[in-house]
Amino acid sequence: MTLLDRVGTAPTVRRGLAMVKLANGQWRVTRATGEVLGYIEAVVEGRELKFSSRRLIPNQRGSLPLGDFWRMDDAIDCFRL
Template identity: 40%
Template sequence: MSAPVLAAPRETFPAAPPGLTITAVGAGLWRVALPGGPVLGHIERRTHGDVERYAARRLVGGGVRAMALGEFWSAADAAECFR
């Protein structure tokens, strides 16, 4: 019998942008929403070697698809795309 595979722990978003609610939905993936309102999109941490970047995607078409907003050096910069 093989050992169970454990999911990676969800992390707190490394920034606290005012006017947005950011919730962990997976390892290195966060949902961005207005407080008590609709989901605006997602931010994903991407690593390339020892470099971290944050990719922002905005939901469009009623949340059916996502549009890339860009990759950023900091989590705070990625969150600013949604304000």
């Protein structure tokens, strides 16, 4: 399990998950305990903005794509499972 201290920007809490903005268009998704679940990245596709979610694989250095979403709320919801 990856735990990170919340240093810098205060996290945004949505639907029981905290998101810390890392860079322009990138967020780290964590539980309230600080456990890192994965990342969301905003991607421009044509004239539309979509949100790509990736979940960290526990005890490994990789991640799995969860999907691309047109709404940030949908990209966040996939981490609640």
